[in-house]
Amino acid sequence: MSHNSAESKTVITTCPHDCGGRCMLKAHVKDGKIIRLETDDGEEPQLRACVRGRSYRRKVYAPDRLQYPMKRTGKRGEGKFERISWEEALEKVSADLQRVKTEYGNPSILYIGYSGNTGTFLHNQLSVFRLLTMFGGFTPVWGSASFWGSLFSSETTYGTLTAGHTQDDILNAGLIIMWGWNPAEAVQRTNTAYYLAQAREKGARIIAVDPRYTDSAAAFADRWVPIRPGTDTAMLIAMAHVVISENLQDQHFLDAYTTGFDTFKAYVMGTEDGQPKTPGWAEPITGVPADVITELARAYATTKPAKLLTLGAPGRTAFGEQFHRAASTLAAMAGNIGIYGGEPAGFGLPPVGLQPVAGTGLIARNMPGNLPEGARQRPAVHITKVWDTILHGKEGGGPADIKMVYITNGNPLNQFMNTNKAARALEQVETVVVHEQVMTPTARYADILLPVNTQFERNDIIRPWQGGNYCFYMNKVIEPLYESKSDLEICTLLADKLGLDGYSDQSEDGWLREFWEAAGDMTDSKPLPDYDTFKEKGFHRFPLDKPAIAFTEQTAGGADEKAFPTPSGKIEIYSKKLEEHNTPDLPPIPMYIEPWEGKNDPLAETYPLQMISTHSKRRIHSNMHTVDWLQELEPHKVWINSADAGERGIENGETVRVFNDRGEMRIAAKVTDRIMPGVVSIGQGAWFRPDEKGVDRGGCVNVLLKDAHSPAGAFCSNTCLVQVEKA
Numbered sequence: 236m237s238h239n240s241a242e243s244k245t246v247i248t249t250c251p252h253d254c255g256g257r258c259m260l261k262a263h264v265k266d267g268k269i270i271r272l273e274t275d276d277g278e279e280p281q282l283r284a285c286v287r288g289r290s291y292r293r294k295v296y297a298p299d300r301l302q303y304p305m306k307r308t309g310k311r312g313e314g315k316f317e318r319i320s321w322e323e324a325l326e327k328v329s330a331d332l333q334r335v336k337t338e339y340g341n342p343s344i345l346y347i348g349y350s351g352n353t354g355t356f357l358h359n360q361l362s363v364f365r366l367l368t369m370f371g372g373f374t375p376v377w378g379s380a381s382f383w384g385s386l387f388s389s390e391t392t393y394g395t396l397t398a399g400h401t402q403d404d405i406l407n408a409g410l411i412i413m414w415g416w417n418p419a420e421a422v423q424r425t426n427t428a429y430y431l432a433q434a435r436e437k438g439a440r441i442i443a444v445d446p447r448y449t450d451s452a453a454a455f456a457d458r459w460v461p462i463r464p465g466t467d468t469a470m471l472i473a474m475a476h477v478v479i480s481e482n483l484q485d486q487h488f489l490d491a492y493t494t495g496f497d498t499f500k501a502y503v504m505g506t507e508d509g510q511p512k513t514p515g516w517a518e519p520i521t522g523v524p525a526d527v528i529t530e531l532a533r534a535y536a537t538t539k540p541a542k543l544l545t546l547g548a549p550g551r552t553a554f555g556e557q558f559h560r561a562a563s564t565l566a567a568m569a570g571n572i573g574i575y576g577g578e579p580a581g582f583g584l585p586p587v588g589l590q591p592v593a594g595t596g597l598i599a600r601n602m603p604g605n606l607p608e609g610a611r612q613r614p615a616v617h618i619t620k621v622w623d624t625i626l627h628g629k630e631g632g633g634p635a636d637i638k639m640v641y642i643t644n645g646n647p648l649n650q651f652m653n654t655n656k657a658a659r660a661l662e663q664v665e666t667v668v669v670h671e672q673v674m675t676p677t678a679r680y681a682d683i684l685l686p687v688n689t690q691f692e693r694n695d696i697i698r699p700w701q702g703g704n705y706c707f708y709m710n711k712v713i714e715p716l717y718e719s720k721s722d723l724e725i726c727t728l729l730a731d732k733l734g735l736d737g738y739s740d741q742s743e744d745g746w747l748r749e750f751w752e753a754a755g756d757m758t759d760s761k762p763l764p765d766y767d768t769f770k771e772k773g774f775h776r777f778p779l780d781k782p783a784i785a786f787t788e789q790t791a792g793g794a795d796e797k798a799f800p801t802p803s804g805k806i807e808i809y810s811k812k813l814e815e816h817n818t819p820d821l822p823p824i825p826m827y828i829e830p831w832e833g834k835n836d837p838l839a840e841t842y843p844l845q846m847i848s849t850h851s852k853r854r855i856h857s858n859m860h861t862v863d864w865l866q867e868l869e870p871h872k873v874w875i876n877s878a879d880a881g882e883r884g885i886e887n888g889e890t891v892r893v894f895n896d897r898g899e900m901r902i903a904a905k906v907t908d909r910i911m912p913g914v915v916s917i918g919q920g921a922w923f924r925p926d927e928k929g930v931d932r933g934g935c936v937n938v939l940l941k942d943a944h945s946p947a948g949a950f951c952s953n954t955c956l957v958q959v960e961k962a
């Protein structure tokens with residue numbers, strides 16, 4: 236569906252960046268330049284792009300776009316570079332790789348590839364994975380900053396990640412609880428807000444449980460229930476107490492399809508520890524009044540069907556997996572699983588479209604049947620332990636002494652927690668190589684910096700990150716700008732330098748053809764169009780005459796069936812695997828565990844405010860931070876309640892210090908009652924810009940965060956204590 240004339244054409248494509256949406260972009264090209272980006276105006280439901288997608292031209296043609304290879308001339312982090320040729324750059328990178336391999340061994344090469352291109356089949360971190368694997372190996376990074384708690388819970392409780400509904404099913408719900416979920420800003424999937432607006436018009440009751448009164452709450456919710464960060468599990472368990480006490484649970488569902496409810500019930504009722512987990516018990520923990528908890532519990536158990544919707548934020552806390560396990564348990568108690576308008580509160584992949592291939596793990600989810608050995612290579616370093624591993628190596632318990640850090644598709648200095656520690660770590664290693672599109676804070680630490688092209692400058696295939704009933708062929712829109720190349724091209728050239736036979740035996744088109752042919756194994760919706768038709772159209776929609784919802788088959792049979800892909804064949808409220816794991820902090824049933832850096836931590840005497848870090852509507856993480864149009868959309872500020880600001884004499888708009896033992900920043904204050912007292916919030920992704928004293932002037936929230944993970948491996952970016960003062 237592209238229209239062509241000699242000097243102007245329109246190409247259908249999408250954004251490959253890391254938000255859950257995959258929306259349509261129509262690129263209008265004239266004389267080899269993108270002059271305008273429009274979006275879907277075709278049949279409903281349209282896949283209409285957001286402000287970020289529509290601003291993409293400002294990143295492609297940005298003044299800070301990297302144009303040619305460079306080598307560092309100043310100190311790491313200083314940002315002083317000099318232009319070199321591709322030949323010299325590739326020679327230097329391959330010589331460094333060889334040297335580190337010979338002197339220290341392959342595990343001394345740490346590769347960090349993160350979320351720059353998510354859902355793409357070809358142009359993503361797997362180019363480097365494959366190269367370094369063929370080169371003899373490397374130390375990889377594991378874990379997901381996004382929703383590890385939810386992934387872990389979904390697999391433990393349901394045995395699968397395919398535990399969601401397509402969002403048109405929002406229209407079937409009588410009650411929708413948006414639990415730490417703000418899809419109007421932190422986009423989960425294209426069109427979520429569109430369906431929420433219709434649900435509201437249809438009369439669904441919508442409730443937001445969030446420390447902040449978000450744009451989603453303002454637009455859709457009947458009620459806002461502010462809650463102290465990291466305490467959601469206590470509220471869910473108290474809701475379970477109400478349901479059990481009033482005998483509102485769907486006992487038939489529990490008996491037929493779940494295992495371990497009685498053990499959970501004994502915990503909730505306090506049979507063993509003598510502490511019934513009543514709303515009165517939860518009130519001082521959560522800050523939510525007991526009668527509000529009771530009312531919400533009754534509403535959720537009696538309004539059928541109802542959806543408890545969340546993505547990752549309440550799980551991005553100290554014991555985050557407990558939140559998702561408890562939410563799924565409550566969904567089972569209400570019998571909201573396997574029915575239209577319900578929701579399992581699992582990872583959320585609906586059973587439609589291209590599914591991740593079983594057994595290949597998260598990192599390879601977009602590479603059908605083609606997982607390079609290196610992706611399974613262990614030992615790997617958890618995303619929160621990267622800096623400690625670099626700083627302390629094997630002596631500190633890391634898997635290797637890291638000498639070279641290779642970074643693509645990410646801005647880890649800015650985006651992984653504890654940025655000041657990250658800077659120390661990146662100053663210490665022998666070699667840093669970065670492939671980037673723009674001069675990010677991480678790029679400033681590179682010894683060799685290689686310019687990468689954007690999605691408009693190459694071909695790819697992409698699926699939405701959390702599934703959905705469509706996929707895009709991203710046809711190349713313009714020629715690569717300046718001297719930029721794709722990661723795949725760079726790796727191909729490096730493979731030649733390193734003498735790795737076989738790396739470059741496939742062209743871009745050859746790979747895409749091969750992947751598309753293999754994509755048949757990723758879906759039940761057949762036939763798929765052939766490759767050339769798909770490429771020509773730019774888009775494929777899988778037919779869907781009603782919402783696709785998880786677990787209809789598993790909940791259709793009787794009590795004797797063991798239809799869930801868990802060890803017991805049931806929804807595991809009690810997990811035998813976790814019992815065997817035998818870790819006190821990872822109990823077999825969902826439990827509330829007091830978090831570190833919560834309000835009862837002794838550290839709260841020094842740093843009394845709990846800080847959360849949210850996903851901003853004007854960026855994708857740190858990506859597009861420097862796009863001028865988007866900067867106008869939302870000035871970067873710390874949200875602070877008027878009571879907390881008043882105590883500190885802080886006026887709206889004034890610059891303040893936000894600090895703890897890990898770091899300090901200067902940022903403007905947004906004094907507002909849209910955040911509950913005792914909590915402050917900073918949008919993640921602003922660029923780290925330390926002054927000569929090491930105080931961050933850029934507002935990078937990760938200077939404050941502890942590089943810790945939950946017992947199951949969740950990224951705890953909503954668990955943090957700080958103090959705020961007038962600057």
Ligand SMILES: Nc1nc2c(c(=O)[nH]1)N[C@H]1C(S)=C(S)[C@@H](COP(=O)(O)OP(=O)(O)OC[C@H]3O[C@@H](n4cnc5c(=O)[nH]c(N)nc54)[C@H](O)[C@@H]3O)O[C@H]1N2
Nearest residue numbers: 254381415421422464465546547548549849850852855856
């Ligand atoms: N515009 C935009 N969209 C994005 C992204 C982006 O960077 N920009 N990133 C994408 C990615 S990779 C991801 S992982 C997702 C993230 O999606 P989410 O995790 O849903 O997004 P967040 O903004 O982190 O958090 C959502 C809400 O949870 C609240 N919250 C924080 N901590 C707690 C808590 O302890 N309890 C409760 N109840 N609420 C809490 C916040 O106030 C916020 O309003 O967003 C995706 N979409």
Ligand SMILES: Nc1nc2c(c(=O)[nH]1)N[C@H]1C(S)=C(S)[C@@H](COP(=O)(O)OP(=O)(O)OC[C@H]3O[C@@H](n4cnc5c(=O)[nH]c(N)nc54)[C@H](O)[C@@H]3O)O[C@H]1N2
Nearest residue numbers: 349350351380381644645646650670848856857858919952
């Ligand atoms: N405090 C705090 N920290 C967080 C979060 C939080 O909520 N709070 N959220 C976390 C989450 S959920 C996530 S997913 C992570 C994201 O962490 P990152 O993946 O590090 O996030 P981005 O800032 O999007 O970095 C992607 C970079 O890839 C570059 N890029 C884009 N395309 C290409 C390409 O084709 N090749 C190459 N080589 N580079 C490319 C972009 O220019 C961009 O700089 O951040 C995490 N960090």
Ligand SMILES: [Mo]
Nearest residue numbers: 253380381382
């Ligand atoms: Mo994420």
